[in-house]
Amino acid sequence: MPHHPQGTKGWTKLNSYQAVWDPKVDLGKFYFTDFRNNRKETPYMNAENFARVIDILRNETPVYGNASTGSVTTQTEAVGEEES
Template identity: 80%
Template sequence: MPHYAQGTTTWTQLKGYQAVWDPKIDLGKFYFTTFQGNREETPFMNAENFARVIDILRNETPVYGNSSTGSVTTQNEQVGEEES
């Protein structure tokens, strides 16, 4: 099982996450738990971006994250592959 997204070492496989939404400032951020067990904080993001990231975290596997930007990615899936 790879620890990094194919072709890069800046996207670490995520083992878990914590989502934090702060209604006082109307921004959210994540704490990614990496495959190695490290906890990494992302920058704050607006509601639209927060919703996009949390959707990928909830519905895709495996997921790789870049905590310095709050970005997430998945690996290649075959067209028509069903979610498990």
């Protein structure tokens, strides 16, 4: 499992996600679905953090998520490996 912030729990491999942007409050959140088909809601986040998370979710694989913090991480890649 990739390194994660000390003291956090709840990291799991993600199979899918749903992104929700709420223009009324100008914040977004995600629903992460893990490999066991459990669906969990993340806290709201500002536009900058929302964009960072969605970029990783769209462009990296495999992705691990922590719904309690809204954090995501990936596995290590070999140097020079091309994005698909």
